[in-house]
Amino acid sequence: DAEITQSPRHKITETGRQVTLACHQTWNHNNMFWYRQDLGHGLRLIHYSYGVQDTNKGEVSDGYSVSRSNTEDLPLTLESAASSQTSVYFCASSAGTSGRNEQFFGPGTRLTVL
Amino acid sequence: SQQGEEDPQALSIQEGENATMNCSYKTSINNLQWYRQNSGRGLVHLILIRSNEREKHSGRLRVTLDTSKKSSSLLITASRAADTASYFCATALPSGAGSYQLTFGKGTKLSVIP
Numbered sequence: 001d002a003e004i005t006q007s008p009r010h011k012i013t014e015t016g017r018q019v020t021l022a023c024h025q026t027w028n029h030n031n032m033f034w035y036r037q038d039l040g041h042g043l044r045l046i047h048y049s050y051g052v053q054d055t056n057k058g059e060v061s062d063g064y065s066v067s068r069s070n071t072e073d074l075p076l077t078l079e080s081a082a083s084s085q086t087s088v089y090f091c092a093s094s095a096g097t098s099g100r101n102e103q104f105f106g107p108g109t110r111l112t113v114l
Numbered sequence: 115s116q117q118g119e120e121d122p123q124a125l126s127i128q129e130g131e132n133a134t135m136n137c138s139y140k141t142s143i144n145n146l147q148w149y150r151q152n153s154g155r156g157l158v159h160l161i162l163i164r165s166n167e168r169e170k171h172s173g174r175l176r177v178t179l180d181t182s183k184k185s186s187s188l189l190i191t192a193s194r195a196a197d198t199a200s201y202f203c204a205t206a207l208p209s210g211a212g213s214y215q216l217t218f219g220k221g222t223k224l225s226v227i228p
Contacts, residue, residue, distance in 0.1 A: 035218075042202065042220035043157075050213060058215070090156055100144050100206040100214035105156035 002027040006091050006106040014114055019078040021109050023091030031094045032074040033103065034058075034066065036087040043090065049074055050099060081113045117141065118203045118219035126225040133190040135222040137203030138183075144206040144214055146179055146186050151200045151221070160188075160201075193226045200224070 004025040013019050025032065034046040045058030049068040063085060065077045078085055088110050092103040121136045137146070145164045149157040161177045163170045163186065170177045176189040190197055200221040209215045 033216075040220070043218040045215060045217075048215070056209075092157075098212055098214050099209070099216070102147060102159040102162050103157075103216060104159070105149075107156045108154075 004091060004093055004104055004106040006089075006109050008109060009107065010110050010112075012112045012114065013081050015081060015083060017081050019081050019111065021076045021078075021089055021091075021111070023074050023076065023106060024072055025091075025093040025104070025106075026072065027093055027095070027104060028071060029093035029095050029104075030071070030097055031099050031101075032068070033092045033094075034064070034074065034076045035090045035092065036060065036085075037090060037108075038087050046076065046089075047074075048099070050097065078111075081111075083113050085111065086113045087111060117207065117217040118146075118205050120201070120203055120219045120222040122222060123220070124223045124225070126227065127193055129193060129195055129226055129228050131193055133193050133197070133224055133226070135188045135201050135224070137186045137188070137219060139186075139203075139205045140184065141207065142181075144208065146177075147204045147206070147216065148175075148177060148186075148188050149202045149204060149218075151202065153199070157202065190224075193224075195226050195228045198224060198226045 007022045033048040035043040047066040091106040094101045094103045118139045147162045148160040174191045202221045204216040204218045206214045
């Protein structure tokens with residue numbers, strides 16, 4: 001069965017370190033998204049991609065970067081982790097080319113920045 | 115600012131009762147989607163309703179959309195303990211060049227008491 005996976009599921013890091021969260025989908029979807037979920041804020045969009053070599057900034061992109069070198073993967077990098085980036089991160093993907101279809105979510109990565 | 119706002123923030127009902135959650139939004143949308151999130155898990159898509167549709171059903175779920183009032187409701191009939199979860203509405207908004215982004219509300223936390 002097709003799926004979307006994230007790794008690691010839990011990560012503890014220190015302020016200033018670079019961290020990369022992996023996202024891999026086997027749906028063959030064009031569109032991939034990264035969100036963060038915090039109490040009181042719901043889900044907020046960090047970055048998204050509508051295809052290989054395409055990346056776009058979302059609502060809360062400062063301090064994060066992504067790259068899309070193939071259809072299956074969209075890794076999220078925190079260039080220099082800050083305590084404000086402690087959160088639960090979700091990757092999602094969707095079919096089509098417009099980004100308006102239903103999204104399939106991964107299980108999430110809980111990141112703690114000390 | 116938040117595009118979609120769910121109401122109530124929390125809802126507690128007895129098993130067998132119906133649960134109604136509402137979502138209001140601010141600008142014109144392409145579609146509206148409802149998702150469920152069980153504690154510690156990723157979001158799961160429930161229903162997508164397009165802007166030219168007024169009602170949609172899926173099993174025990176009924177979604178309505180009133181574009182004149184910019185609001186939607188999710189009704190879960192004959193609730194079960196397994197329906198305990200957070201429920202989010204998400205609106206598909208144009209983000210330029212024929213593309214769309216989903217903007218999520220903060221969610222309604224539903225507790226179904228056995």
